[in-house]
Amino acid sequence: MKKIFISILTLASLTGYAQNPAPAKPQARATALLGGTIHIGNGQVIPNGVIIFDKGVITNVVDATIVKLNLTDVDVVNIAGKHVYPGIISPASTVGLQEVASVRATLDKEEVGILNPNVRALIAYNTDSEVIPTIRNNGVLLTQATPQGGTVSGSSSVMMADGWNWEDAALKKDDGIWLNWPGYFARNFNFEDFTITLKKNDKRNEVISALQATFADAKGYAALPNLSPMNLRLESMRGLFTGTQNLYVRADYGKDIIEAVTFAKSFGIPRVVVVGGEEANRVVTFLKDNNVSVILSALHRLPNREDEDVDLPYKLPSILQKAGILVSLSYADEWWRTRNLPFLAGTAAGFGIADREEALKLVTSNTAKILGIDNLVGTLEKGKQATLFVSAGDALDMRTNVIEHVFIQGRTVNLDDRHKRLYNTYKEKYQQK
Structure with missing residues (x-):
């Protein structure tokens, strides 16, 4: 019994030492x-x-x-x-939603199911995360807690990197709904030889049909005020059609981007944001004509195609910004690297964006405008x-x-x-x- 007591006391002291x-x-x-x-x-x-x-x-x-x-x-x-x-503002982030990738109990970034627009990421935001203080120490003071998984993942919220609980930390609740667009191809990473292969998405048409039915129901529901009883699933999407919420669409390939934006516009959704956008340079005119903002994924990567310039990812923010597209930077899935977000803007400053103050916008004012918090931060x-x-x-x-x-x-x-x-x-x- 004495040994157990000493062990518990030791563990408590170590935990106290490691607390935020x-x-x-x-x-x-x-x-x-x-x-x-x-x-x-x-x-x-x-x-x-x-x-x-x-x-x-x-x-x-x-x-x-x-x-x-x-x-x-x-x-x-x-x-x-x-x-x-x-x-600095980190969009499309899972900071506070996951802690240790190999420990399932610390992962709160996604819910079971395919169509989950009513899932709210903010209630899973863990203000005690050990990751949060590390991002503060590089100037990242705001993060967009973003759900993942399924086709419609749920709603994100903008959180401050300080607070006792998610209620204290929330700056803007439920700022948008997240859609993982079913592309023509899916990428698979082989950990044995570190290669990426493309596989045809056989269930694509089936998924799009389900999306069309869901968005049609949500649009019809949004046209009817003060419904009782409330349909939580469709109620969560009401803001998409009134312009109070963004529709964030994860899409990388040019054809997928065009198809996803066209889908959103067909339902009259005014605020569409492409997230990832690795081939956004191929559809610049389309994005500009449709007034679509882009949150780029991490720039520190290789290009998707063998015939592309090796530094194309570094130049992508410059290409989009010069075309008049509102662009922001993110680390998306790599939550533990979010602390390096300001250095992505530094990379962009060295590859096409000559003015460092313009590069700073990629992680501050541009992001605030996209997330709808530019009146605050x-x-x-x-x-x-x-x-x-x-x-x-x-x-x-x-x-x-x-x-x-x-x-x-x-x-x-x-x-x-x-x-x-x-x-x-x-x-x-x-x-x-």
Whole structure:
């Protein structure tokens, strides 16, 4: 009995040591970040600026060399030589929905079934995830909790990277429905020889028929207000037809993209977003004509075709942006790599997007516009939420992205995380020798 007690006590102490820091307390006093380079997020830069926020809201953003402010009742943080950025936003993410890929009990990213529009990802969002503090430490302060699996996966929600529970963390609930378009081919990865093969999708027509019936029912249902009893499945899709929700369509191949968007438009859905879009460069005119936004998958990959430029994935954001398409970046399925999202924008800056401030938009203001939260976050402007961070250098460069301060709705966030704890543990171990 004594041995069991000691074992439990030891486990509890180890668990306590590994716990994430407590969520930040609400902002108590106005704060001013003084003397840093402010990257607004809309292409503008203030080299020597001051940004003031109070009660979680930005109250002033000015050039410190021109405007003099009374800061007597404000907590002043001198950030001379540092850089201030709006919080980076990670769309199409499963951060908070899965922890360890090989442990099924930690996977809450998908539900059983094929057509699940009523599944809500936000209620599975785990604010105690060890992954969340690691993404904060690279400036990723907002994430779109996104369901996967089936054909219609459910609805996503935009979550803050700080909070006691999902109710605290939710910034925008049920922002859109997710559809996995049944393409002509499915890709299979062989782990033995690391090759990718294409297989014809034999059930494609059957799946599309089911989708047509579901969307037809949902459109008819949306035209009838105040129904009782409520059909939860169809009620969850009402916003698609009223314009309050996006339809996010996962599709990579050019022909699949055209077919999926055409399908959505045939039901009068006004807000369609293509997610993945690995061959979006082949259908640029179509996307522009139909006012379709694109959330690209990870850029750090090889092209799909042997005859394509090896750096095509790196150039894809530039191709789409120059065509006038609203484009954003994501890590999609690779939730553990979400912390590297700002560096995807840095890659895009080196391959066609000459202005780094334009590249910054790919992970800030562009994403906010696509998700419908640009009235709250995405840029550092008066009246928006004070969700921002201070970096010692260029946030898009992994060599200089050293985060020193993080604020989410004005709350000062603790920057401890599992990576830092492990680093310090083994640093002490090997410095003793």
